[in-house]
Amino acid sequence: MKVQVKAFATFREVMDSQFDLDFLQGATIRTLLEDLIERYDGVGELMFASPGTLRDFVNILKNGRNIHFLGGLDTPLDDGDVIALFPPVAGG
Amino acid sequence: MDGYAGNIVYADLSLGKVTIKPTPPDLKKQFIGGRGFGIRLLTDMVDPKIDPMSEKNVLVYASGPLTGTGIPLGSRYEVSTISPLTGAAMSANSGGVFGWKMKKAGFDAVVLSGKAKKPVYLFLDNGKAELRNAAHLWGKTTGQTTDAIMEELNDKSVRVSCIGPAGEKLVLFACIINEKTRAAGRGGVGAVMGSKNLKAIAARGDLPIKAADEAQLDLVKERVRKKIEDNGIEKALHNYGTAVLINIINENYVLPTRNFQTAHFANAENVSGETIAKTILKKPKGCYACIVQCGRVHEFDGETGEGPEYEPDWAFGPDCGIDDLKAVARANNICNEYGLDAISAPATIACLMEMAEKGYVKHPIRFGDAKGMLKLVEQIAKREDIGNELAEGSFRFATKYGHPEFSMSSKKQELPAYDPRGIQGYGLATATSVRGGDHVYGYMISPEVLGAPEKLDPYVTKGKPQWVKTFQDLTAAIDASGMCLFTSFALGAEDYADLLTATTGMKIDTAGLLKIGERIWNLQKLYNIKRGFGRKDDTLPARLLNEPLKEGAPKGQVWRRDEMLDEYYTLRGWDREGTPTQEKRKDLGLA
Ligand code: SF4
Numbered sequence: 146m147k148v149q150v151k152a153f154a155t156f157r158e159v160m161d162s163q164f165d166l167d168f169l170q171g172a173t174i175r176t177l178l179e180d181l182i183e184r185y186d187g188v189g190e191l192m193f194a195s196p197g198t199l200r201d202f203v204n205i206l207k208n209g210r211n212i213h214f215l216g217g218l219d220t221p222l223d224d225g226d227v228i229a230l231f232p233p234v235a236g237g
Numbered sequence: 238m239d240g241y242a243g244n245i246v247y248a249d250l251s252l253g254k255v256t257i258k259p260t261p262p263d264l265k266k267q268f269i270g271g272r273g274f275g276i277r278l279l280t281d282m283v284d285p286k287i288d289p290m291s292e293k294n295v296l297v298y299a300s301g302p303l304t305g306t307g308i309p310l311g312s313r314y315e316v317s318t319i320s321p322l323t324g325a326a327m328s329a330n331s332g333g334v335f336g337w338k339m340k341k342a343g344f345d346a347v348v349l350s351g352k353a354k355k356p357v358y359l360f361l362d363n364g365k366a367e368l369r370n371a372a373h374l375w376g377k378t379t380g381q382t383t384d385a386i387m388e389e390l391n392d393k394s395v396r397v398s399c400i401g402p403a404g405e406k407l408v409l410f411a412c413i414i415n416e417k418t419r420a421a422g423r424g425g426v427g428a429v430m431g432s433k434n435l436k437a438i439a440a441r442g443d444l445p446i447k448a449a450d451e452a453q454l455d456l457v458k459e460r461v462r463k464k465i466e467d468n469g470i471e472k473a474l475h476n477y478g479t480a481v482l483i484n485i486i487n488e489n490y491v492l493p494t495r496n497f498q499t500a501h502f503a504n505a506e507n508v509s510g511e512t513i514a515k516t517i518l519k520k521p522k523g524c525y526a527c528i529v530q531c532g533r534v535h536e537f538d539g540e541t542g543e544g545p546e547y548e549p550d551w552a553f554g555p556d557c558g559i560d561d562l563k564a565v566a567r568a569n570n571i572c573n574e575y576g577l578d579a580i581s582a583p584a585t586i587a588c589l590m591e592m593a594e595k596g597y598v599k600h601p602i603r604f605g606d607a608k609g610m611l612k613l614v615e616q617i618a619k620r621e622d623i624g625n626e627l628a629e630g631s632f633r634f635a636t637k638y639g640h641p642e643f644s645m646s647s648k649k650q651e652l653p654a655y656d657p658r659g660i661q662g663y664g665l666a667t668a669t670s671v672r673g674g675d676h677v678y679g680y681m682i683s684p685e686v687l688g689a690p691e692k693l694d695p696y697v698t699k700g701k702p703q704w705v706k707t708f709q710d711l712t713a714a715i716d717a718s719g720m721c722l723f724t725s726f727a728l729g730a731e732d733y734a735d736l737l738t739a740t741t742g743m744k745i746d747t748a749g750l751l752k753i754g755e756r757i758w759n760l761q762k763l764y765n766i767k768r769g770f771g772r773k774d775d776t777l778p779a780r781l782l783n784e785p786l787k788e789g790a791p792k793g794q795v796w797r798r799d800e801m802l803d804e805y806y807t808l809r810g811w812d813r814e815g816t817p818t819q820e821k822r823k824d825l826g827l828a
Contacts, residue, residue, distance in 0.1 A: 154481055
């Protein structure tokens with residue numbers, strides 16, 4: 146299945162801003178992040194505080210919904226998903 | 238010493254008389270400073286029945302004890318008045334350097350009453366204050382006014398806070414600008430200044446500002462500096478400015494687009510913080526003592542300026558269906574030069590765009606027309622042609638044409654850059670804001686979208702009333718202290734309490750801090766009730782309650798007022814109409 150990945154702000158310094166990835170059925174957000182860590186240097190350090198724990202204020206959206214309110218890193222991926230990756234950001 | 242300058246200057250513009258009095262100890266204890274001072278002094282002095290544009294209105298400038306004490310991000314001052322746009326007692330906040338200079342000149346607050354016969358400006362100079370002729374400044378932009386005053390005083394250390402032509406023309410959402418680009422933006426504080434024939438306040442001075450316990454303050458300063466430096470959010474503010482929000486709010490499908498008709502803008506990337514950083518950004522810039530530096534200095538096509546910050550970027554951009562970054566930045570610069578609120582001006586234009594497209598107003602403007610938008614901004618500032626009607630704000634404009642439902646405002650003030658249909662607690666904070674359509678009187682976007690201090694589900698109403706109350710009270714206290722609200726991404730209530738205790742010598746703990754914030758909130762509320770506000774006003778435009786969002790994850794949702802409002806009133810100790818009970822008033826010393 147095909148998933149679109151979008152990266153924002155400082156994440157664009159270590160990966161492309163938009164690209165597609167292919168996954169097998171059963172893949173999750175965790176699978177996707179592991180894939181990114183292999184593909185791009187620096188992703189792991191920017192995203193994770195320790196293995197398996199995202200840094201504070203990192204936000205990942207699946208089709209506009211924060212994965213925190215879905216299944217966290219175990220949120221399953223579906224064909225056609227748009228996954229948006231945000232480092233800590235703010236404003237007012 | 239206690240972090241305060243020690244004096245308040247009262248300028249009676251009708252009499253042309255200036256009086257200086259010591260800052261009352263009880264005012265410090267009960268209201269800290271900034272917004273607290275402003276709302277207390279204003280509501281004490283002004284009869285709630287007055288017309289905000291009459292000479293009976295009062296304008297209060299006030300800094301806080303943490304302003305200008307070298308604490309990181311301790312830079313703010315507040316301007317409080319009865320808003321001619323909303324009719325409510327309100328305050329607008331600005332940064333830059335002016336608040337610090339006002340204190341170095343010897344003053345915690347400046348209270349301006351009456352109306353001058355001819356244009357004047359107030360000069361605060363090392364403990365003295367005098368009114369000076371400003372006839373030669375009338376008609377000048379904020380930049381020209383600032384330069385002219387610095388030149389005539391022949392001193393580059395002078396700092397100026399002034400109005401532009403929009404304030405002189407009494408545009409209901411005219412703002413006040415200091416150092417050419419920092420705005421006390423909302424509510425029409427600049428129109429009140431204009432109505433008093435007051436063009437500017439200039440400040441000069443080098444009087445000492447000392448804390449009660451300098452050694453202890455140094456320790457707490459170090460602690461908060463480290464927290465701010467280590468905080469990922471504060472780093473992002475430095476790298477991308479506030480406009481970094483454009484993409485994340487858009488990806489959450491809550492970025493109001495084309496006057497809130499939808500909440501997703503396909504070309505958002507073109508006006509995003511990332512694009513600003515890549516194209517027009519020259520360098521970041523900060524207010525006094527700021528280690529974050531979220532400001533943006535830009536340069537393009539021979540034009541220099543600052544911003545756009547997230548709100549104007551959204552309002553001139555997606556809300557007007559425009560994706561031309563240079564046009565957005567240009568429009569923002571015009572607002573700074575003429576002294577216009579860069580949220581209400583574009584949001585009023587967006588309202589016209591929708592009404593014109595739907596045939597309710599005969600006008601050639603359409604969504605996406607950047608050139609037409611730029612022309613309208615100038616017309617509003619000068620009150621020319623249709624600009625004269627738009628200068629009354631979107632609510633009065635849309636009502637005049639028989640369709641108030643196209644005004645995306647609350648209490649007649651235009652709403653900021655978030656769609657409450659997909660962020661329930663934020664909707665409650667905005668609807669109950671004592672100053673009308675607003676996001677900085679309790680920034681619920683932080684927990685509901687950005688995940689700080691913790692992630693709250695934005696679609697859920699349960700638990701939100703308590704969060705909103707706490708955020709509103711804490712924010713009122715931060716606004717009173719003189720700190721920039723952006724510290725709240727990294728600091729907690731205990732940090733502000735410790736900073737205030739070391740600076741003022743008053744023992745303030747977390748509970749005491751929140752109580753002061755609650756006191757300010759309730760005082761504002763009680764006064765606004767006397768001005769006719771009630772439960773009916775604690776709401777949002779019908780579109781947001783009745784028309785479901787059409788796209789993305791929050792598709793199908795509306796803003797659910799009824800699930801939250803009663804609980805919010807109960808938690809606040811208010812009755813069903815939203816009036817603070819006798820018991821609550823007594824508890825807060827407002828009986
Ligand atoms: S964070 Fe931004 S607004 Fe706040 S003090 Fe610093 S530069 Fe000014």
